[in-house]
Amino acid sequence: MEFSSKLLENAVNEMSQLPGIGKRTALRLVLHLLKQPKEQSQKLASSLVAVREEINFCENCHNISDSKLCEICANPRRDEQLVCVVEDIRDVMAIENTSQYRGHYHVLGGKISPMDGIGPGDLTIPSLVNRVKNRTIRELIFALSSTMEGDTTNFYIYKQIEPYNVATTTIARGIAVGDELEYADEITLGRSILHRVPFESSLKNN
Numbered sequence: 001m002e003f004s005s006k007l008l009e010n011a012v013n014e015m016s017q018l019p020g021i022g023k024r025t026a027l028r029l030v031l032h033l034l035k036q037p038k039e040q041s042q043k044l045a046s047s048l049v050a051v052r053e054e055i056n057f058c059e060n061c062h063n064i065s066d067s068k069l070c071e072i073c074a075n076p077r078r079d080e081q082l083v084c085v086v087e088d089i090r091d092v093m094a095i096e097n098t099s100q101y102r103g104h105y106h107v108l109g110g111k112i113s114p115m116d117g118i119g120p121g122d123l124t125i126p127s128l129v130n131r132v133k134n135r136t137i138r139e140l141i142f143a144l145s146s147t148m149e150g151d152t153t154n155f156y157i158y159k160q161i162e163p164y165n166v167a168t169t170t171i172a173r174g175i176a177v178g179d180e181l182e183y184a185d186e187i188t189l190g191r192s193i194l195h196r197v198p199f200e201s202s203l204k205n206n
């Protein structure tokens, strides 16, 4: 792609670093911004800088939060003995949208994936094991996507917390294996949380 302006080229190059954004799309977005009032670009840029600089992660569940404890962990009406294990904040948002869940979360930040060089220590698994060890958690609900990496991660955690006498369940899936949690519709996802099954029985089915 030949550019008549170095400034334009830089903006397109930066924009095209984002996932799913090729050079052509990046050019379209930049040209769009150039047609809009200056303030729009300023707001976009400053909101990105602010989210990058100031964002916190909840020290309890690792959800993205503006304060030390996220709104869910800080809410006394939520059941702190029930913890749903998810991959990232998109899963928290999907489950919250169902309005069927009143427990806490634990956000792993990914899944164990030896192919991509991601091991348990790269995720918040040690912190989850500590939560189980140090507090009265009654039940852990595994809600990772049912891919090989998701299954591996569930099983690893299950083995780590086995000594601590915590019930483990997995959400009942009405959706095909490999579907990502964030794409499940709200009713299906809500139902699958209510009709969760013991984790051990999900192992026997495999």
Ligand SMILES: [Zn+2]
Pocket (backbone or CB within 6 Å): 058, 059, 060, 061, 062, 063, 069, 070, 071, 072, 073, 074
């Ligand atoms: Zn939290």
